[in-house]
Amino acid sequence: xxxxxxxxxxxxxxxxxxxxxxxLTTGVAFIDLGGSLNTVAALVIAVLKALLVVLYFMHxxxxxxxxxxxxxAGVFWLLILIGGTLDDLxxxxxxxxxxxxxx
Amino acid sequence: xxxxxxxxxxxxDIRAHQFEDVEQQHHASWLGMWVFLATEVMxxxxxxxxxxxxxVGYPDAFAAGSNRLDIVLGAINTAVLISxxxxxxxxxxxxxxxxxxxxxxxxxxxxxxGAVFLCIKFYEYYQKFVEYLVPGAAFRFEEPLxxxxxxxxxxxFAMTGLHALHMIIGLGLxxxxxxxxxxxxxxxxxxxxxxxxxLYWHFVDIVWIFLFxxxxxxGRHLHP
Numbered sequence: 001x002x003x004x005x006x007x008x009x010x011x012x013x014x015x016x017x018x019x020x021x022x023x024l025t026t027g028v029a030f031i032d033l034g035g036s037l038n039t040v041a042a043l044v045i046a047v048l049k050a051l052l053v054v055l056y057f058m059h060x061x062x063x064x065x066x067x068x069x070x071x072x073a074g075v076f077w078l079l080i081l082i083g084g085t086l087d088d089l090x091x092x093x094x095x096x097x098x099x100x101x102x103x
Numbered sequence: 104x105x106x107x108x109x110x111x112x113x114x115x116d117i118r119a120h121q122f123e124d125v126e127q128q129h130h131a132s133w134l135g136m137w138v139f140l141a142t143e144v145m146x147x148x149x150x151x152x153x154x155x156x157x158x159v160g161y162p163d164a165f166a167a168g169s170n171r172l173d174i175v176l177g178a179i180n181t182a183v184l185i186s187x188x189x190x191x192x193x194x195x196x197x198x199x200x201x202x203x204x205x206x207x208x209x210x211x212x213x214x215x216x217g218a219v220f221l222c223i224k225f226y227e228y229y230q231k232f233v234e235y236l237v238p239g240a241a242f243r244f245e246e247p248l249x250x251x252x253x254x255x256x257x258x259x260f261a262m263t264g265l266h267a268l269h270m271i272i273g274l275g276l277x278x279x280x281x282x283x284x285x286x287x288x289x290x291x292x293x294x295x296x297x298x299x300x301x302l303y304w305h306f307v308d309i310v311w312i313f314l315f316x317x318x319x320x321x322g323r324h325l326h327p
Contacts, residue, residue: 008196015189022181022315026174029320038324042316049312057192057305067137074141078148085152089159 006056014056021049117293129295136299140306147310150265154258154317161251166322168244168255171236173227177319180223181311187216188308195301201291203284210281210297213304217274224267231256259318266314269307276300 025045033041055061060071122128158165194209235243237260238253280300283289289297 006196008193011189011192011196015185018185018188019182022178022185025316025320026178029174029316029323032324039321042320046313046316050309053188053305053309053312057188057308058302063133066134070134070137070141074144077141078144078151081145081148082152082155085156086159089156 006059006062010056014052018049018052021045021052125293132295132299136302140302143306147262147265150258150262151313151317154262157251157254157258158317158321161248161254164248164251165255166325167248168252168259169318169321170323170325171234172259172319173230174319174323176223176227177315180220181315183216183220183223184308184311187213187220188305190216191301191304195294195298198284198289198294198297199291203287203289206284206289206294206297207281210277210284214274214277214281217270217277221267221270221274224263228260231260262314262318266307266310269310273300273304273307276303 025042028041028045029038032038054071060067118125118128122131190209190212194206194213197203197205197209231237235241236256238257242249242253242256244252277300280296284297
C-alpha cells in the first residue's frame, strides 16, 4: 500500500531495533535460562523481529483490513499445522531411538 | 537520463482492461502478493513443522548438532540480510517518491548484500563438507547421537537450502526490476513491481529471522 507517512527515520529506527534484537538473541542463547525457556526467549525475540519487518518494512501497519486478514490467515494455518502435529507427538510415543520428552 | 528513454509511464495506459481504475489494479496486485506469501508460509511451514517434530523428539542431538554450526557467520549473515531489507525498503521508498536513480542504487545495494549472504552461506556449506557433517555414509558424529544428529543436519541443509533458493530467485527478480527502473519504467504513479518484489524480499528475510535461532542458537547454553 502507499505509505507516504513512513519516513527514512522510521526505517532507520526499525533497522537499529532489528540489529539490537539480533545481538540480544545471540547473547541470551549462551545463558542457561533453564528448561525450555531458552527456546521460548529465542522464539519471542524472533516473533518481535518478524513483526517489525511485517509492520514497517512490509507496510502492513498502514494497510487495509483485507491485507491483515490474509497475513493473519497464513500465521493461523501455520499454527494449526505445527500445533496439530506436535500434540500427536507429545501424547503418543511414536519416534524410535533415544526419544525422551522434555516437559 | 538519455533521450532514448521511452515515454513516461504516466503517459502510457498502465491499467489492464479488467480493472475499474489504476488504484483497484494496484490493490489487486498487492492482495495477490500477500496471498502468495501466505502460501509461502505454508511451504516453509511444512519444514518448520518437521523441525519442531524431531527437535522435540531428539533434543540432545539437535543441541549438539546446533553447536557445530558457526554462530559468528550465522549472526553476521543475519545482520547482512537485515541490512538488505533496509536497502530494499529504501528502494521502495525512493520508487514511491519517483526517484529512479536512488531506486536503482538501493536495488543494487540490496542485491550485493544478498550476494554476500549467499557467499557466506556457501562457505558454511563447504565447512560442513570438510567436517564430515553432511548426512550420509561419511557422516561423523559422536555416538550415541550419530543417527539423530543426521536428522538435524538434514533439516539444516534442507531449510537453509530452500531459503537460499528463495534468495537466488529474489536476486533474479531484483535484477529485472533494477533494469526496468534504470530504463525509466517506474514513476511515483506506478511502481507496483518494486513494491511487490520488496514484499517478497522481506518475507525471505523473515524466514531467516526464524532459521537463525532455531538452527544456530538451540544448544549454546548447554555446551558453551
